[in-house]
Amino acid sequence: MSKRRTLITYGTFDLFHVGHVRLLKRIKERGDKLIVAVSTDEFNLLKGKKTIIPFDQRVEIVKAIRYVDKVIPENNWEQKRNDIKKYIVDEFVMGDDWKGKFDDLKDLCDMTYMPRTKDTSTSLKKSLKEITKISTNKLKEAIDTLNQILSDLE
Amino acid sequence: MSKRRTLITYGTFDLFHVGHVRLLKRIKERGDKLIVAVSTDEFNLLKGKKTIIPFDQRVEIVKAIRYVDKVIPENNWEQKRNDIKKYIVDEFVMGDDWKGKFDDLKDLCDMTYMPRTKDTSTSLKKSLKEITKISTNKLKEAIDTLNQILSDLE
Numbered sequence: 001m002s003k004r005r006t007l008i009t010y011g012t013f014d015l016f017h018v019g020h021v022r023l024l025k026r027i028k029e030r031g032d033k034l035i036v037a038v039s040t041d042e043f044n045l046l047k048g049k050k051t052i053i054p055f056d057q058r059v060e061i062v063k064a065i066r067y068v069d070k071v072i073p074e075n076n077w078e079q080k081r082n083d084i085k086k087y088i089v090d091e092f093v094m095g096d097d098w099k100g101k102f103d104d105l106k107d108l109c110d111m112t113y114m115p116r117t118k119d120t121s122t123s124l125k126k127s128l129k130e131i132t133k134i135s136t137n138k139l140k141e142a143i144d145t146l147n148q149i150l151s152d153l154e
Numbered sequence: 155m156s157k158r159r160t161l162i163t164y165g166t167f168d169l170f171h172v173g174h175v176r177l178l179k180r181i182k183e184r185g186d187k188l189i190v191a192v193s194t195d196e197f198n199l200l201k202g203k204k205t206i207i208p209f210d211q212r213v214e215i216v217k218a219i220r221y222v223d224k225v226i227p228e229n230n231w232e233q234k235r236n237d238i239k240k241y242i243v244d245e246f247v248m249g250d251d252w253k254g255k256f257d258d259l260k261d262l263c264d265m266t267y268m269p270r271t272k273d274t275s276t277s278l279k280k281s282l283k284e285i286t287k288i289s290t291n292k293l294k295e296a297i298d299t300l301n302q303i304l305s306d307l308e
Contacts, residue, residue, distance in 0.1 A: 016170050018211040021218045057172040064175045066220040142296040 005031030008089045010074050012039045013058045014051040019116070021065065026114060027093045028067035035087055036062050037074040046076075084108045159185030162243045164228050166193045167212045168205040173270070175219065180268060181247045182221035189241055190216050191228040200230075238262045 009027055013020055013036075028034045039047075041055045051058070055073070063071050072083065080102065084092065089109050092102060096113040105111060163181055167174055167190075182188045193201075195209045205212070209227070217225050226237065238246065238259065245264040246256060253267045 016215070017207070018214050021215055025218070053171070060172050061170070061175055064179065064220055065218050067218065139292055139296060142293060 004033055005090045006033045006035065006087060007031040007091045007093055008035045008037065008083060008087065009093050010037040010039065010080070012044060012049065012051060013062050014053050016053075016058070016061045020062075023095060023114070023116070024062075024065055024067045030091060030093065030112070033069045034067055035070045035072060035083075035089070036068050037072050037079075037083065038062055039074040043075055080105060081108065158187055159244045160187045160189065160241060161185045161245045161247055162189045162191065162237060162241065163247050164191040164193070164234070166198060166203065166205060167216050168207050170207070170212070170215045174216075177249060177268070177270070178216075178219055178221045184245060184247065184266070187223045188221055189224045189226060189237075189243070190222050191226050191233075191237065192216055193228040197229055234259060235262065 007027055007030055009024075011020075024034070024036070038055065038059050041051060044051050053061075059071050059073075062068055070087075080092075083089065084105060085108065091110040091112060092105055092108075093112045093114060094102065095116045097116060099113045102111060161181055161184055163178075165174075178188070178190070192209065192213050195205060198205050207215075213225050213227075216222055224241075234246075234256065237243065239262065243263050245266055246259055246262075247266045247268060248256065249270045250267040251270060256265060259265060
């Protein structure tokens, strides 16, 4: 019987989108069991990050993804060494936006930084930017009107 | 061998959230094979609905959910009868926001409208409402300033 290969990755998974799905699918293809550590709201605050979706819901969504075998909470930067030992992890995988950041764990397991697909997660960000742009434009219009009236009055 | 029970549901699944996960999970618990029809962007436009996430990505996400066995496109209102026959569907399941709307299909299969869980999908909507409120408030402030200046000038 060949040994099952255990993988681990860490992430926030806020506003779940297709980029998350693709990354999890590609990581799972590298082995047999995928453990995903989802960062808690408290840990995100510590990192200066405020999530839109609360921890419990982010966990529930990641758990529902067919490529994910186990979900654990990520509470702090330091837990990774313990997680790798506890779950007998063979490979630590992150998107290459983290390239080099976790190389100190290479003594415990394989380390892979996967290229992120370029076409992902853009729709949502584009839409939110669009909303912001519209609001900003409306605001600018109001200010322009204000300035126009003021200059007409001078 | 007992017969496998096939279920079908229809939806848009825009901005995928925990309410979607919970509904799909609860539907799947009613049988063995869950078919999900995801509405196309064209069909949504026809309904006067503009989605934020494009069809292909919505499909990709729903396909990644472990409770879902098959995803098909929903192109129009009329296809339901054909889908039920084609896939030999035993039960048609929708959230009870659609209660009574598809009772004409009761001659073909069982019809269930499931109560929606109350605590779902609120975070995202709340956040979007919050953004809208902030923008609106900024706009109101600008208008108030404008009105103040105008009334000072009169």
